[in-house]
Amino acid sequence: MFHVKQGRRAVAVLAALAAGTALPGVMAVARAESLPGYRTAKGATEVRGTSSAADAPQLTPGVHTDAIKRGEQKYYAVTLDAKHTAYFSAVAAPRPGTKVEDYKDKLTISIQDSSGTSCGPDATPSFNGGGMAYPIADYAARRIGADRTECQKAGPYYVVVKREGSATSGPDPWPIELDHLDEPPLKGVAPARPAPGSWSTATPAPRTDPTKRTARGGTGFNDAGSVAPGVWKDHIKPGETRFYRVPVDWGQRLNLSAELPNASSGATDFLPSALGLAVYNPARGAVGAPNFVPYQGKPAVAPAFTAPVDYGNRLNPTDSVNAMRFAGWYYLAVSLSPNTARFFPKGTELTLRVDVRGAAKAGPGYAEPAGTFSVTPEDQETARNGQTAEEASKSGTLTTVGYAGIGAGSVLLAGLGAWTLAARRSAARALAGPGTGPVPLPQATTQATPSSQPTQPGRPGQQPAHQQQFRPPQGW
Numbered sequence: 181m182f183h184v185k186q187g188r189r190a191v192a193v194l195a196a197l198a199a200g201t202a203l204p205g206v207m208a209v210a211r212a213e214s215l216p217g218y219r220t221a222k223g224a225t226e227v228r229g230t231s232s233a234a235d236a237p238q239l240t241p242g243v244h245t246d247a248i249k250r251g252e253q254k255y256y257a258v259t260l261d262a263k264h265t266a267y268f269s270a271v272a273a274p275r276p277g278t279k280v281e282d283y284k285d286k287l288t289i290s291i292q293d294s295s296g297t298s299c300g301p302d303a304t305p306s307f308n309g310g311g312m313a314y315p316i317a318d319y320a321a322r323r324i325g326a327d328r329t330e331c332q333k334a335g336p337y338y339v340v341v342k343r344e345g346s347a348t349s350g351p352d353p354w355p356i357e358l359d360h361l362d363e364p365p366l367k368g369v370a371p372a373r374p375a376p377g378s379w380s381t382a383t384p385a386p387r388t389d390p391t392k393r394t395a396r397g398g399t400g401f402n403d404a405g406s407v408a409p410g411v412w413k414d415h416i417k418p419g420e421t422r423f424y425r426v427p428v429d430w431g432q433r434l435n436l437s438a439e440l441p442n443a444s445s446g447a448t449d450f451l452p453s454a455l456g457l458a459v460y461n462p463a464r465g466a467v468g469a470p471n472f473v474p475y476q477g478k479p480a481v482a483p484a485f486t487a488p489v490d491y492g493n494r495l496n497p498t499d500s501v502n503a504m505r506f507a508g509w510y511y512l513a514v515s516l517s518p519n520t521a522r523f524f525p526k527g528t529e530l531t532l533r534v535d536v537r538g539a540a541k542a543g544p545g546y547a548e549p550a551g552t553f554s555v556t557p558e559d560q561e562t563a564r565n566g567q568t569a570e571e572a573s574k575s576g577t578l579t580t581v582g583y584a585g586i587g588a589g590s591v592l593l594a595g596l597g598a599w600t601l602a603a604r605r606s607a608a609r610a611l612a613g614p615g616t617g618p619v620p621l622p623q624a625t626t627q628a629t630p631s632s633q634p635t636q637p638g639r640p641g642q643q644p645a646h647q648q649q650f651r652p653p654q655g656w
Contacts, residue, residue, distance in 0.1 A: 212277025212518065215420050218315050218400040220245050220357050222570070227358070229254025233338050239268075241360045243402075247353040248272070248287075253342040256358070260322060262334040264362040266291075269319035269464035270341050271357040272305070273400065276419045277518070278313040278350040282306070285345040287356075289320045291331070292338045299323075299331035303465075309472050310453030313350075314421040314515045315400055318466045319359075323494065325370065357400075361463050363506065364548035371544050373495035374488075379433075383485045386437045386533040387411055395532060395566060397422025397514065401464060403570070404511055408563035409536045417527035419518035425509045426534055427563050429555040431541030433488040433504070434459065438514045439531040443477040443523035451475045456515040457482035462508030462552050468500030470515070477523060482514075491544040506553040507543060 221243040229246055230236050236255035248254060260266050270289045274280065286306030291299040303318035320339070322331050331337070343354065387410065395412035396405040404423035405414075416422055428434060438457045454475030459467040473482045487493060487501040494505040514530060543550065562572040 212275070212419050215276040215417060216399050217275050218271070218273030218355065218357070219398065219403050220355070220400075221402040224357065227256065229256050229341065231255070233257070236338060239339060239358065239360055241362055244358040244360075246356050246358065248341060248343045248356050249353045250343055250345040250349070250351065253340065256339040256341070258337050258339055258360065260334060260337050262332060263324065263365045265324045265365075266322045267319045267359075267361045267363065267463040267465070268321070268339045269317055269359045269361075270303075270305075271315055271317040271359075271400065271464065272343070272354045273315045273357065274313045274350065274352070274354045276313060276421075278352065278354075279348070280307045280311060280313045281346040281349050282308050282311065285349050286343075287316065287318075288340075288342040288344065289318060290340045291320045291322050292340060293331050294336050294338075297330055299337070305466060308453070308470060309456050309515055310451070310517055310519070312419070312453070312456075312515060312517050314456070315423075315513065317401075317460060317464050319463055321463075324365065325494075327495070359464055361552060363463075363553060364546040364550065367545045367547045371490070371492045373492040374490050379488050383483065384435055384535075384537065386435065386483075387535045392531065393566065395424060396568075397424050397530075398568060399423065401425075401460070401511055403568050406563045406565070406567050406569075406572075407512075407532065407534050408560070408566075409534055412532040412534065414530045414532065415527055416514065416516045416530040418516055418521040418524060420527075421513055421515040422530070424512045424514070424532065424534075425563075426512070426536065427508070427555040427559040428489055428510045428536055429507045429540035430489050430491075430543045432507075432536050432538045434484065434486045434510060435533075435535040435537055436484040436512060437531075437533045438482045438512075439533070440475060440480045440516075440520075441529060441531075442479050445523055445525075446477070447523050448477040449522060451517060451519050454517045454520050455480055455482045456513075456517075457484050458513040458515075459484050459486065460511040460513070461503045462506060462510065464511070465503045466499070467503040467510075470513070472515075472517075475520060475523070484512075488538055507550075507555050508553050509559070 224243040224245045227237045227239065227244045227246050231253065233255045236257040239256045239258050246254065258266070258268070268289065268291060270287055272287050283306050286304055289303040293299065299322040300320065303320045305316040305318040307313070307316060322337060324332060339358070341356065341358070389411040392411045392413040395407050395414045397414050397416070398404040400423050404425040407424050407426050414422060426434070436457065436459070438455060440455050452474050453472040456470045456472040458470035461467055467486055471482050471484060473480055487504045489504050489507055491505060493501050496502045512532070514532070540555070543554065546553070558572070567575065
């Protein structure tokens with residue numbers, strides 16, 4: 181039944197929203213609802229994990245989507261060979277504004293063989309941003325190696341994803357995105373673990389490029405904006421997480437910082453977890469825990485400094501080093517606590533200092549194309565241009581179509597030229613009659629008029645240049 185008090189409250193809320201006045205709990209919800217949610221991969225396959233391994237759906241390499249409730253455990257079936265190391269990542273992406281509790285709300289990701297034996301350490305991504313909801317991710321791996329005994333055979337396996345959480349947290353299911361990546365085997369012997377002390381742990385000074393380039397962060401791994409070494413700026417709102425990606429080759433390491441400016445409002449309240457920076461490897465494995473730093477109205481910095489990329493890092497027991505095991509696109513996730521709205525009610529400029537240190541080295545020698553676990557010149561160009569993966573793909577497609585169009589046009593013009601030449605020669609022979617010698621071909625003549633352009637010498641019938649410009653197909 182509708183009550184008068186409820187009606188008055190609704191009218192007050194609408195009036196407050198129209199006037200820009202904040203009522204307790206109203207504007208925070210409005211801000212959260214206006215923030216974009218995690219964007220899943222295009223073409224991702226929707227699956228429904230089951231509570232029993234007996235009827236678990238089959239996962240193939242690629243991206244899949246599902247949802248998971250608090251206290252639920254889901255099984256997914258996979259078929260693995262005895263050559264490839266397999267990575268299974270899970271991204272939990274509750275909507276911005278969802279109530280979560282630090283360290284208690286989490287996922288557990290594991291891989292088991294058909295007898296229930298675990299194939300390695302479980303991954304347990306959790307929240308630690310002072311109650312802020314943001315995408316969390318990590319992977320579990322079935323690793324092939326001479327030092328391993330369990331899960332080395334080909335056959336059926338299971339990916340198990342479990343959600344744990346506090347009863348006081350939001351009750352809604354979390355959307356999850358599952359990704360299955362296979363790492364190729366090596367041609368020869370696997371590299372050893374880098375010796376202790378082989379690389380420096382002293383954090384270098386951040387980049388100080390005089391010009392800030394504009395970055396465009398995405399909502400997640402699929403639409404992350406590319407960045408290259410340099411200083412970048414973006415706009416971030418309270419409660420938002422923005423994703424970026426940077427190519428890192430073998431032997432290279434990342435020195436990063438995410439920075440907030442001072443608050444122009446003059447507020448000086450202390451927030452223990454205001455700005456967070458997380459790093460993920462190309463298989464969406466967490467490179468250590470996200471680093472959240474406090475804020476009190478003055479500039480603040482969330483730094484991250486990684487180990488150099490090395491195949492042998494997979495043998496290191498330290499999680500943040502273990503994850504730096506292959507080359508490829510590394511992802512940066514920057515989160516701004518919703519509680520910073522008191523400092524930045526309309527959002528604020530975010531500064532990213534991105535430094536890829538060290539010279540690129542040769543990889544370990546995969547027996548198959550490295551694919552995801554490599555850095556190409558095209559990747560470097562994409563990063564310099566600040567493009568997303570989708571934008572880079574479209575750009576490459578347009579270039580390919582352009583070259584194909586030019587090639588097809590050249591073949592067509594050559595064919596027309598040959599046909600014209602043959603026709604003229606036939607006509608010349610017919611005019612000369614039998615027994616006469618060769619007759620010179622008539623020269624092409626062009627009469628210039630105000631409405632026409634002269635044809636170029638040697639190219640009879642060529643269209644004006646402005647009519648030959650390449651244009652992409654409609655719909656691009």
